Amino acid sequence: MSEHTAYTEGPKVPARGERETLLEIDGLSKSFGTVHANKDISLRVDRGEIVALLGENGAGKSTLVKQIFGLMTPDSGTIRIKGDTARIKDPKDAIRRGIGMVHQHFQLVPVMTVAENLMLGHESTKGGVLDLEGARQMVRELSARHKLSVDPDAEVEDLPVGTQQRVEILKALSRQVDLLILDEPTAVLTPQETDELLGVMRELASGGTSIVFITHKLREVLAAADRCYVLRQGEVVGGVDDLTHTTTSDLASMMVGRDVVLRIDKAEATPGDTVLSIKGLKVKDDRGLPAVDGFDLDVRAGEIVGLAGVEGNGQRELVESIAGMRPSVAGSVHLGSKDITKSNARDTNNAGVGHVPEDREKHGLVGGYSIADNLVLNRYDEEPFAKGFIRDFGAVRNHAVTLREEFDIRSPNVEAPAGSLSGGNKQKVVVAREMSAKPQLLMAAQPTRGVDVGSIEFIHRRIVDARDAGAAVLLVSAELDEILSLSDRIAVIHDGRVVAELPGKGADRTEIGRLMAGDSDAGSDSHSPSH
Amino acid sequence: MADPDLPPAKDAPAPATEPAPTDTGAAVPVVAERGATPPPTGVLGILVRHQAIVVPILAVVLAFAIGAILIRAQGFNPTYAYEVLFTHSFATESGLLATMQKTTPLILVGLAVAIPLKVGLFNIGGQGQLMAGGIGAAWASYALRDLPAALIVVVAVVVAVLLGAMWASIAALLKTTRGVHEVISTIMLNSIAVGLIDWLVNGGPLSDKGQPFPTSHAVPEGARLLPFLKLIPWGLPVALLLSVVVAWMLKRTTLGFELQTVGRNKFAAGYAGIGTTKATLVAMALSGGLAGLAGAFELLQIEPYRYQNGIAGSLGFDGITIALLARGNPLGTIPAAVLVGAMRAGAPTLQFQLGIRPEVVDVLLAITLLMVSLPVIAKLIFRRHATKQTQLAGSWGA
Numbered sequence: 059m060s061e062h063t064a065y066t067e068g069p070k071v072p073a074r075g076e077r078e079t080l081l082e083i084d085g086l087s088k089s090f091g092t093v094h095a096n097k098d099i100s101l102r103v104d105r106g107e108i109v110a111l112l113g114e115n116g117a118g119k120s121t122l123v124k125q126i127f128g129l130m131t132p133d134s135g136t137i138r139i140k141g142d143t144a145r146i147k148d149p150k151d152a153i154r155r156g157i158g159m160v161h162q163h164f165q166l167v168p169v170m171t172v173a174e175n176l177m178l179g180h181e182s183t184k185g186g187v188l189d190l191e192g193a194r195q196m197v198r199e200l201s202a203r204h205k206l207s208v209d210p211d212a213e214v215e216d217l218p219v220g221t222q223q224r225v226e227i228l229k230a231l232s233r234q235v236d237l238l239i240l241d242e243p244t245a246v247l248t249p250q251e252t253d254e255l256l257g258v259m260r261e262l263a264s265g266g267t268s269i270v271f272i273t274h275k276l277r278e279v280l281a282a283a284d285r286c287y288v289l290r291q292g293e294v295v296g297g298v299d300d301l302t303h304t305t306t307s308d309l310a311s312m313m314v315g316r317d318v319v320l321r322i323d324k325a326e327a328t329p330g331d332t333v334l335s336i337k338g339l340k341v342k343d344d345r346g347l348p349a350v351d352g353f354d355l356d357v358r359a360g361e362i363v364g365l366a367g368v369e370g371n372g373q374r375e376l377v378e379s380i381a382g383m384r385p386s387v388a389g390s391v392h393l394g395s396k397d398i399t400k401s402n403a404r405d406t407n408n409a410g411v412g413h414v415p416e417d418r419e420k421h422g423l424v425g426g427y428s429i430a431d432n433l434v435l436n437r438y439d440e441e442p443f444a445k446g447f448i449r450d451f452g453a454v455r456n457h458a459v460t461l462r463e464e465f466d467i468r469s470p471n472v473e474a475p476a477g478s479l480s481g482g483n484k485q486k487v488v489v490a491r492e493m494s495a496k497p498q499l500l501m502a503a504q505p506t507r508g509v510d511v512g513s514i515e516f517i518h519r520r521i522v523d524a525r526d527a528g529a530a531v532l533l534v535s536a537e538l539d540e541i542l543s544l545s546d547r548i549a550v551i552h553d554g555r556v557v558a559e560l561p562g563k564g565a566d567r568t569e570i571g572r573l574m575a576g577d578s579d580a581g582s583d584s585h586s587p588s589h
Numbered sequence: 590m591a592d593p594d595l596p597p598a599k600d601a602p603a604p605a606t607e608p609a610p611t612d613t614g615a616a617v618p619v620v621a622e623r624g625a626t627p628p629p630t631g632v633l634g635i636l637v638r639h640q641a642i643v644v645p646i647l648a649v650v651l652a653f654a655i656g657a658i659l660i661r662a663q664g665f666n667p668t669y670a671y672e673v674l675f676t677h678s679f680a681t682e683s684g685l686l687a688t689m690q691k692t693t694p695l696i697l698v699g700l701a702v703a704i705p706l707k708v709g710l711f712n713i714g715g716q717g718q719l720m721a722g723g724i725g726a727a728w729a730s731y732a733l734r735d736l737p738a739a740l741i742v743v744v745a746v747v748v749a750v751l752l753g754a755m756w757a758s759i760a761a762l763l764k765t766t767r768g769v770h771e772v773i774s775t776i777m778l779n780s781i782a783v784g785l786i787d788w789l790v791n792g793g794p795l796s797d798k799g800q801p802f803p804t805s806h807a808v809p810e811g812a813r814l815l816p817f818l819k820l821i822p823w824g825l826p827v828a829l830l831l832s833v834v835v836a837w838m839l840k841r842t843t844l845g846f847e848l849q850t851v852g853r854n855k856f857a858a859g860y861a862g863i864g865t866t867k868a869t870l871v872a873m874a875l876s877g878g879l880a881g882l883a884g885a886f887e888l889l890q891i892e893p894y895r896y897q898n899g900i901a902g903s904l905g906f907d908g909i910t911i912a913l914l915a916r917g918n919p920l921g922t923i924p925a926a927v928l929v930g931a932m933r934a935g936a937p938t939l940q941f942q943l944g945i946r947p948e949v950v951d952v953l954l955a956i957t958l959l960m961v962s963l964p965v966i967a968k969l970i971f972r973r974h975a976t977k978q979t980q981l982a983g984s985w986g987a
Contacts, residue, residue, distance in 0.1 A: 382862070383859055403862035404862025407861075415860055420856045421860040422857065423857060425854070436862055449846060451841075
């Protein structure tokens with residue numbers, strides 16, 4: 059891969075205004091049937107700047123970048139790249155013109171090594187044999203140049219998500235991009251990985267690469283972007299050229315057209331009896347290594363306990379074990395006086411545990427099923443949804459119609475496949491299902507991940523309502539803001555056990571952050587982003 | 590850079606306790622951003638929406654077109670050949686009976702492939718399961734030859750169903766306990782069934798040594814299922830009824846919901862407390878039972894009413910063609926089985942009347958199978974309009 063030696067070596071960044079305009083979009087529109095996904099959008103990206111595209115799910119952000127990357131063709135309007143207005147035929151064409159894209163769902167071959175993935179699609183050979191050594195060398199060079207440490211010989215499937223994303227970025231960089239598009243790059247990342255990514259982005263930008271990144275996390279915009287465009291219902295409704303004096307509330311208002319309450323109003327908790335009692339729980343992860351390692355926690359009726367922690371500290375295994383989806387190796391879980399340590403998923407659910415799973419696409423929903431069927435996914439064989447072994451579609455439908463209304467699930471009807479909904483609405487389906495069963499314990503894992511601001515607020519409100527109705531709530535989230543705004547009590551998990559419990563009121567971010575990180579620094583192959 | 594600490598929005602106004610953002614919501618497109626492709630319009634739109642029917646018909650038409658070339662190459666008029674084939678199968682008394690006799694097991698083995706497909710399993714073992722059922726029926730009918738005929742039939746059928754189910758369950762158990770892929774195990778079980786039965790009827794405990802060729806004992810005369818009104822084989826209404834029952838089971842019952850949930854998303858099934866193991870065992874046992882029943886009918890309603898080599902022909906494998914042609918739809922197995930049955934029933938006539946080698950029918954079926962089992966073809970035709978499931982995520986240069 060000798061072509062990569064030609065990569066632009068860190069040029070000096072010219073002052074604002076003198077910068078070359080890399081991408082200019084003018085009056086771009088794209089409709090699907092009667093829906094205007096993009097309406098008369100105009101924007102500009104200069105060399106070496108980070109531009110955020112901010113908007114709720116369904117605002118048209120992905121549609122926009124897909125057109126820039128040649129995955130879709132605009133109905134009207136122009137996309138000018140370095141002054142060239144020629145139509146972008148396909149992604150290959152886009153890459154040729156210096157545009158790279160990292161999709162939200164990675165396009166990597168899991169069983170191949172990092173180097174193999176990088177050379178995929180433009181393999182070079184030495185004497186008829188794949189030049190793997192060259193590819194390795196290229197990975198090392200790119201890694202070193204961009205301070206993105208990755209082992210070229212690691213198999214992609216063994217890498218954590220954050221590192222896989224780095225591989226994706228390296229892959230794009232290896233194609234010598236001037237403009238890198240990141241589609242919701244932080245949606246799959248831990249807070250720590252997010253910080254690293256933002257650092258990487260700044261690093262790349264200072265090296266002259268322009269970055270367009272899609273997000274709906276306000277804080278990331280402020281932390282990383284030079285400028286931002288806010289999209290709503292397919293239109294650019296606002297933009298900020300200088301983000302230094304902007305607050306998250308400003309951005310949020312622009313996004314949803316009103317002020318969003320980021321800290322929810324809730325009454326003082328009135329905790330009752332202990333509902334969930336976990337003692338000395340030990341659970342292994344998929345690789346057979348201890349993930350939950352002597353975990354103790356009580357959750358009482360009428361309180362929200364937020365479990366804060368850097369992802370990968372056993373939260374997933376803990377939640378799955380409580381839910382009966384993963385066996386524990388030691389310890390006990392009690393729901394009230396009932397021992398549910400060994401209960402399977404169904405019995406746990408019937409005992410009164412509602413579970414909003416971390417990965418709604420994988421566990422929470424069957425995409426091909428209707429909204430109505432998904433709303434009874436774990437109660438399909440119970441009265442009134444089935445009489446004996448025969449399902450009662452009337453009851454299923456009525457149930458769905460009620461919940462669709464109550465939980466504001468935006469869909470044409472309840473027969474629409476759940477897979478066709480936006481992230482926020484998918485999550486509302488899951489939340490509606492789990493809450494409608496009036497569980498004693500509501501376990502919500504990352505309940506608002508990848509969900510738009512409007513839905514976040516709605517789901518938060520529902521969680522508080524469930525608490526007020528007397529449910530015990532265990533909230534597991536990688537979003538510290540979410541933990542802080544919802545929790546009556548906060549438990550911090552590190553290395554599979556609770557390292558601290560503190561009251562939610564007046565909890566200090568930095569203190570929790572310190573606890574989350576544990577005593578030693580939690581970084582594995584991380585680097586500190588330099589400025 | 591901005592202060593990483595989120596300001597707690599102290600100035601948050603109270604009215605926002607109302608959850609539903611109705612003011613912003615109304616016009617937000619309900620379609621997900623990613624993967625959302627516009628519904629195609631016009632003729633293509635109609636084709637895409639009716640893919641379930643269009644694809645199989647296209648496959649059959651293409652197969653017949655290619656078959657026509659092959660028949661032409663043998664020096665015959667393809668139109669005339671097809672006319673002879675189907676005239677015999679549908680418009681002559683003996684041909685129609687043969688068509689229905691062929692259709693009976695074909696529906697059943699079609700179902701035997703279609704049900705596991707719903708669970709995400711590919712049952713290649715219809716052949717072996719059918720043979721297990723057939724030999725079971727042969728054994729039972731001979732062992733009980735002194736009992737009343739009706740009882741013989743009932744017991745023979747039950748034994749056939751159980752043996753077929755058992756044969757399929759071996760593959761299911763290997764899958765659930767040892768993780769053996771069902772395609773591998775069912776193929777192997779087919780071969781095992783062939784070898785085992787060869788031995789049983791060729792000098793083994795079930796062989797009729799009074800016959801000059803390897804065979805089982807004949808079914809006692811009274812227990813032979815002669816066509817009802819000399820026209821309709823007994824098994825046909827049973828098979829038709831069963832395909833309706835299977836369709837109903839999948840759509841209306843909790844068991845059907847469980848099977849399909851596992852097939853569509855086994856992780857969500859696990860989350861909902863639906864066991865993949867149970868679904869695998871149940872689906873395979875059901876299909877084995879259906880294939881076993883097909884074997885019983887092959888034995889009880891078709892001359893020479895004995896289990897002998899080649900009795901099963903390629904019925905079990907035709908089941909794969911049928912299930913794929915029906916796109917896994919239990920009711921769809923009926924027309925698919927009728928088509929295949931008619932082709933099988935008419936094949937000998939091609940030779941008698943025209944001298945065309947009957948293997949041309951095998952070729953036709955093989956091409957049809959190739960067509961329906963290549964989603965690639967559908968993808969080529971429907972390209973970007975393909976449904977989300979079949980569509981690969983757009984990637985570098987996709």
